[in-house]
Amino acid sequence: MWGRIIRGGRVAVSEDLPCNLRLIRNMGGGPRTFPGGVNKWQWKRMHEKRARDKQNRLLQQEKQLYEARIRSHIRSTLSPDHQSSAAATHRPLSPHNHVKALADRFMKDGAQDLWNNQDGPLTSPSPSTSPTTTRKINTLPLDLRKIVSQISKRGFSGFGYTRDYRSVSEVNTNNNNTNKRFGAKKRGFWRDDSDGSSSSESECEIGCERVSSVASLGKFDVKRERRAVPKSVEEGREFSEQVELIKYELNKRKLSQIQEEKEGEEQQSVLTQTRFDECGISPLTVKALSSAGYIHMTRVQEASFPICLEGMDALVKAKTGTGKSAAFLLPAIETVLKAMSGNTSHRVPHPIFVLILCPTRELASQITAEAKVLLKYHDAIGVQTLVGGVRFKVDQKRLESDPCQILVATPGRLLDHIENKSGISLRLMGLQMLVLDEADHLLDLGFRKDVEKIVDCLPRQRQSLLFSATIPKEVRRISQLVLKREHKYVDTVGMGCVETPVKVKQSYLIAPQESHFQLVHHVLKEHILQAPDYKVIVFCVSGMVTSLMFHLLREMKMNVREIHSRKPQLYRTRISDEFRESKQLILVSSDVSSRGMNYPDVTLVIQVGIPPDREQYIHRLGRTGREGKEGEGILLISPWEEYFLAEIKDLPLQKLPLPDIDPQGKLKIEHSMAKIDNDIKEAAYHSWLGYYNSIREIGREKTTIAELANRFSESIGLQRPPALFRKTAIKMGLKDIPGIRIRR
Ligand SMILES: Nc1ncnc2c1ncn2[C@@H]1O[C@H](COP(=O)(O)OP(=O)(O)OP(=O)(O)O)[C@@H](O)[C@H]1O
Numbered sequence: 001m002w003g004r005i006i007r008g009g010r011v012a013v014s015e016d017l018p019c020n021l022r023l024i025r026n027m028g029g030g031p032r033t034f035p036g037g038v039n040k041w042q043w044k045r046m047h048e049k050r051a052r053d054k055q056n057r058l059l060q061q062e063k064q065l066y067e068a069r070i071r072s073h074i075r076s077t078l079s080p081d082h083q084s085s086a087a088a089t090h091r092p093l094s095p096h097n098h099v100k101a102l103a104d105r106f107m108k109d110g111a112q113d114l115w116n117n118q119d120g121p122l123t124s125p126s127p128s129t130s131p132t133t134t135r136k137i138n139t140l141p142l143d144l145r146k147i148v149s150q151i152s153k154r155g156f157s158g159f160g161y162t163r164d165y166r167s168v169s170e171v172n173t174n175n176n177n178t179n180k181r182f183g184a185k186k187r188g189f190w191r192d193d194s195d196g197s198s199s200s201e202s203e204c205e206i207g208c209e210r211v212s213s214v215a216s217l218g219k220f221d222v223k224r225e226r227r228a229v230p231k232s233v234e235e236g237r238e239f240s241e242q243v244e245l246i247k248y249e250l251n252k253r254k255l256s257q258i259q260e261e262k263e264g265e266e267q268q269s270v271l272t273q274t275r276f277d278e279c280g281i282s283p284l285t286v287k288a289l290s291s292a293g294y295i296h297m298t299r300v301q302e303a304s305f306p307i308c309l310e311g312m313d314a315l316v317k318a319k320t321g322t323g324k325s326a327a328f329l330l331p332a333i334e335t336v337l338k339a340m341s342g343n344t345s346h347r348v349p350h351p352i353f354v355l356i357l358c359p360t361r362e363l364a365s366q367i368t369a370e371a372k373v374l375l376k377y378h379d380a381i382g383v384q385t386l387v388g389g390v391r392f393k394v395d396q397k398r399l400e401s402d403p404c405q406i407l408v409a410t411p412g413r414l415l416d417h418i419e420n421k422s423g424i425s426l427r428l429m430g431l432q433m434l435v436l437d438e439a440d441h442l443l444d445l446g447f448r449k450d451v452e453k454i455v456d457c458l459p460r461q462r463q464s465l466l467f468s469a470t471i472p473k474e475v476r477r478i479s480q481l482v483l484k485r486e487h488k489y490v491d492t493v494g495m496g497c498v499e500t501p502v503k504v505k506q507s508y509l510i511a512p513q514e515s516h517f518q519l520v521h522h523v524l525k526e527h528i529l530q531a532p533d534y535k536v537i538v539f540c541v542s543g544m545v546t547s548l549m550f551h552l553l554r555e556m557k558m559n560v561r562e563i564h565s566r567k568p569q570l571y572r573t574r575i576s577d578e579f580r581e582s583k584q585l586i587l588v589s590s591d592v593s594s595r596g597m598n599y600p601d602v603t604l605v606i607q608v609g610i611p612p613d614r615e616q617y618i619h620r621l622g623r624t625g626r627e628g629k630e631g632e633g634i635l636l637i638s639p640w641e642e643y644f645l646a647e648i649k650d651l652p653l654q655k656l657p658l659p660d661i662d663p664q665g666k667l668k669i670e671h672s673m674a675k676i677d678n679d680i681k682e683a684a685y686h687s688w689l690g691y692y693n694s695i696r697e698i699g700r701e702k703t704t705i706a707e708l709a710n711r712f713s714e715s716i717g718l719q720r721p722p723a724l725f726r727k728t729a730i731k732m733g734l735k736d737i738p739g740i741r742i743r744r
Pocket residue numbers: 293294295296297298301318319320321322323324325326468469595596597598622626627
């Protein structure tokens with residue numbers, strides 16, 4: 001207060017009165033009816049000035065709020081996080097509405113006193129008219145009212161530049177009176193200057209710096225404090241800088257996106273950072289692992305090893321080609337080492353400590369080979385294979401002469417040995433660990449009975465491990481046949497994640513059955529052109545259709561081999577080994593190669609006809625893109641097999657357009673097909689009919705299946721469909737079905 005009002009109009013004037021008022025008092029004259037000795041008019045003018053100042057202050061605050069809104073708008077458009085948090089906070093006015101309200105206020109009649117020299121032609125157009133201006137504002141006079149009305153009409157983003165309300169404020173550092181004004185800026189409009197006000201939103205970003213005043217108001221034009229704006233805010237102040245800021249922010253987002261993708265890829269990558277030598281594995285095994293080039297664990301190995309080592313039962317799911325074999329072989333070796341160092345081994349002569357069951361002979365040989373690699377420096381531990389296709393007596397002799405602690409077997413042959421009392425049952429009494437590789441397949445109808453019988457002959461006190469790339473729900477239930485109730489479930493694929501390798505490009509072709517052979521030939525030719533080091537597996541629906549495809553491709557002068565269950569074991573082993581080592585080779589195969597087979601660098605997998613189920617599709621496809629490498633898979637189906645796509649709809653398959661097959665190629669195929677023995681074709685017809693008849697969705701329509709089979713028979717160049725044995729026809733439910741011929 002400048003003074004205390006005393007009853008009767010007398011005032012005790014304090015020395016902190018503004019000097020102009022003290023002057024008025026000292027001048028004397030006129031009625032002293034107002035505090036400070038000012039007359040009525042002086043009092044009125046003083047109050048008007050104070051009201052104007054107050055209004056200017058309020059206006060300044062609104063301008064700052066507007067600035068803050070622009071900044072927050074930019075931030076919210078750049079950052080989705082900010083956007084969501086902004087949405088959650090209280091927002092009284094949208095930026096557009098705020099500008100509009102501000103503009104309305106400016107345009108109101110009687111608002112002239114809110115305008116200053118730079119604002120427009122209402123008052124003096126030039127700021128230089130002020131006698132006390134220390135620095136000329138070298139901008140064009142502008143009509144602020146016009147601009148503001150444009151803003152309010154066009155809205156927030158109507159201008160080609162970013163509007164920026166800045167003020168030039170003249171601050172009297174003594175009495176804190178402010179006389180703020182809009183400053184003219186470069187690019188024709190607003191002056192870039194600072195303000196000394198305290199918007200809460202800007203304050204958090206603003207620091208302090210001493211600068212000289214740009215406008216002057218006589219003695220009020222003194223050095224004043226300017227809020228120094230940090231770089232990030234300053235960047236946003238001018239249009240070009242804001243563009244730069246936006247560019248920078250976008251780049252930052254792009255970079256973080258790339259980073260995220262990279263992280264995703266890393267996650268998808270098969271190997272982890274965990275080293276074998278830091279996991280408590282026997283040093284001799286680590287040595288063998290190092291010489292095989294294994295330094296870091298794969299994800300499935302890292303996830304399952306500690307559980308397996310603890311002795312817990314486990315059901316483990318991991319994508320194809322991610323190192324499941326080593327994931328169970330390493331704990332198996334540790335189990336043997338532990339058992340050999342303990343006393344338990346003495347109770348049973350030549351005990352088998354670990355039994356590994358798998359569905360095919362080739363897979364058993366492959367697992368044995370991998371075990372031998374890991375056992376390179378463990379001279380005392382032996383591993384043996386027990387599979388069909390070898391004479392029983394030979395097996396027996398080998399088992400006796402070369403006792404082993406790890407046995408890899410297919411269920412059928414092992415059961416033969418158990419039932420024939422070859423001595424293996426006794427040796428299995430020392431069993432500590434049972435492993436089921438491709439567990440879902442082994443617990444499937446085809447193998448389940450054998451597996452159950454085998455499990456019945458094994459000691460109950462054992463550890464059981466089940467591994468597969470696919471574990472359907474039913475299998476999880478059935479797994480209780482083998483696993484303890486309190487087993488662990490390890491899933492490195494993840495719920496809802498794609499079950500196939502990410503780097504394998506998957507597609508499908510729908511074409512009439514009759515054109516399938518031509519299409520396979522066409523796709524192979526195209527692939528060979530694109531991938532000189534090609535290595536292709538063509539899966540067919542049955543062994544005999546595999547044989548027919550092989551003969552046809554061989555007639556077409558392609559470098560091709562065949563493998564299926566009708567071939568002698570020695571031949572199968574030779575072909576399997578050859579394909580493992582080779583490049584520029586095509587392997588036509590039945591499902592004997594679909595699971596577990598580790599043929600390195602397969603470039604393409606073609607599946608001709610639908611696989612028996614979704615799981616088999618995944619396993620066949622999994623022969624390519626192993627160890628996180630790239631690969632390609634094509635599924636070729638007939639229009640009536642299209643329903644199968646629903647079973648794999650969650651997998652990333654793309655539909656391919658039907659390629660044009662040149663008539664010459666078509667003729668060549670027909671010509672080659674004509675050269676193939678009728679026996680092969682008839683066998684192919686029978687096995688084709690047997691396969692599709694066994695598929696529920698197709699096989700239940702007997703008339704349809706007979707028709708489709710006849711079309712297949714025609715497409716492979718048979719004069720008429722081969723006849724079935726009566727017994728077979730009855731078994732298949734095809735007796736008396738039109739189109740099915742019965743042998744007399
Ligand atoms: N830790 C490791 N470091 C490097 N390579 C590894 C490692 N573990 C396994 N491999 C290699 O990864 C390849 C695939 O392994 P494996 O055959 O065990 O896969 P899988 O998961 O059993 O596949 P599938 O489901 O088809 O049976 C093999 O060549 C194997 O040598």
